[in-house]
Amino acid sequence: MSYGTKGMAFTEYGPYWRHIRKLCTLQLLCPSKIEAFAPLRREEVGLFVRSLKKAAAAGEVVDLSEKVGGLVEDITYRMVLGRKNDDMFNLKGTVEETLFLAGAFNIGDYVPFLSPLDLQGLAKRMKRISKTIDQLFEKIIGEHEQVSKSGQVQGRSHKDFVDVLLSLIHQPLNPNNEQVYIMERTNVKAILLDMISGAFDTSATAIVWTLTELLRHPRVMKHLQEELQSVIGMDRMVEESDLPKLGYLSMVVKESLRLHPVAPLLIPHESMEDITVEGFDVPKKSRIFINTWAIGRDPKVWSENVEEFFPERFIDGNIDLRGHDFQLLPFGSGRRGCPAMQLGLTTVRLALANLVHCFNWDLPSGLKPKDLDMTEKFGLSLSKAIHLFAMPTYRLCNQLS
Numbered sequence: 001m002s003y004g005t006k007g008m009a010f011t012e013y014g015p016y017w018r019h020i021r022k023l024c025t026l027q028l029l030c031p032s033k034i035e036a037f038a039p040l041r042r043e044e045v046g047l048f049v050r051s052l053k054k055a056a057a058a059g060e061v062v063d064l065s066e067k068v069g070g071l072v073e074d075i076t077y078r079m080v081l082g083r084k085n086d087d088m089f090n091l092k093g094t095v096e097e098t099l100f101l102a103g104a105f106n107i108g109d110y111v112p113f114l115s116p117l118d119l120q121g122l123a124k125r126m127k128r129i130s131k132t133i134d135q136l137f138e139k140i141i142g143e144h145e146q147v148s149k150s151g152q153v154q155g156r157s158h159k160d161f162v163d164v165l166l167s168l169i170h171q172p173l174n175p176n177n178e179q180v181y182i183m184e185r186t187n188v189k190a191i192l193l194d195m196i197s198g199a200f201d202t203s204a205t206a207i208v209w210t211l212t213e214l215l216r217h218p219r220v221m222k223h224l225q226e227e228l229q230s231v232i233g234m235d236r237m238v239e240e241s242d243l244p245k246l247g248y249l250s251m252v253v254k255e256s257l258r259l260h261p262v263a264p265l266l267i268p269h270e271s272m273e274d275i276t277v278e279g280f281d282v283p284k285k286s287r288i289f290i291n292t293w294a295i296g297r298d299p300k301v302w303s304e305n306v307e308e309f310f311p312e313r314f315i316d317g318n319i320d321l322r323g324h325d326f327q328l329l330p331f332g333s334g335r336r337g338c339p340a341m342q343l344g345l346t347t348v349r350l351a352l353a354n355l356v357h358c359f360n361w362d363l364p365s366g367l368k369p370k371d372l373d374m375t376e377k378f379g380l381s382l383s384k385a386i387h388l389f390a391m392p393t394y395r396l397c398n399q400l401s
């Protein structure tokens with residue numbers, strides 16, 4: 001499914017991974033590239049708020065899981081592929097199936113002699129989905145090549161990820177090294193798949209869990225609305241440039257990621273040498289899972305009120321999300337940590353801030369905050385099992401056109 005590990009996330013540590021990671025960090029996920037897509041995010045969040053405003057005027061209950069998922073999808077597809085999802089491609093279903101299969105418990109991994117039997121039918125599904133993905137990418141790349149030939153790409157204000165990667169095709173990834181890797185079409189497709197699957201579910205899951213916690217804790221919701229009101233005022237939406245001024249919002253997101261880490265066991269790691277950790281011998285090449293979910297709920301680490309949603313625990317600002325503080329690792333740590341943390345956090349904070357600033361939210365038909373369902377759906381990512389529904393009331397003074 002990952003083109004013979006030609007992407008980043010499932011590729012073994014070594015020179016190839018290092019070059020791909022460097023390329024993605026410098027060309028796709030660097031601060032200037034993230035900044036270049038700010039107008040795109042602004043436009044999509046604007047459309048999102050307008051559609052919620054309509055629902056508010058009609059007194060509708062909104063499926064927030066679905067809506068937020070749609071917003072993140074649109075932002076991701078436009079940034080990576082240069083187009084929104086349309087009916088021609090069932091991108092959403094395809095990516096969901098890919099993520100499910102990547103995180104599925106496969107008996108063959110643990111009892112290798114059963115592997116060829118494919119008892120759960122997972123290998124068959126993987127082969128099928130990798131074919132679908134490949135056809136889809138071929139079509140999108142083909143369209144980009146057409147546009148590039150016609151010279152139109154030069155006139156665009158920013159290049160999407162496909163444009164950037166195609167501009168590097170047939171070139172060496174590491175010109176000065178002995179073993180040279182050349183960027184080919186397969187590498188482009190593998191990287192695109194990583195970018196889409198990395199971005200797709202993560203930000204939406206984080207937004208939905210945070211909103212759920214805010215609805216369960218009206219005190220925190222009120223405090224956050226007060227911060228937004230005092231920093232932004234009541235006559236406009238939140239802009240990305242406002243985010244550094246929103247200290248309480250940042251604490252709320254940290255607290256939510258502590259209790260609901262999007263990737264509860266991170267991505268599986270592998271030990272590179274024999275090591276002993278607190279008396280346990282871990283042989284070289286063991287598969288290592290880091291249970292961030294358990295660390296986030298460990299009273300020895302977080303004190304007695306560990307199960308409580310209490311953003312104020314971060315008030316002294318000593319614990320950050322960059323992987324330096326091992327008690328909070330929602331983006332992992334070290335060289336395999338998430339290369340897109342800034343991008344992910346910007347999307348999460350911007351969408352959340354606007355949801356909370358532009359609307360008051362009521363739970364449907366008499367549901368009490370404490371009765372909100374908190375069941376988790378386990379996979380590579382840990383999403384909310386049951387969709388979140390709530391009823392918006394528009395609260396800004398201005399009338400968005």
Ligand code: HEM
Nearest residue numbers: 009198199202262263266267330331332333336338340344
């Ligand atoms: C709130 C949003 C996000 C969260 C919580 C998140 C979380 C993570 C985590 C936990 C890992 C594994 C770290 C480890 O195992 O040590 C990871 C890796 C990765 N993420 Fe993210 N991520 C987010 C957004 C994104 C976005 C937007 C992209 C792409 C545009 C992305 C692309 C990747 C890639 C490619 C890797 C693999 C890195 C490698 O193996 O070197 N992530 N992410």
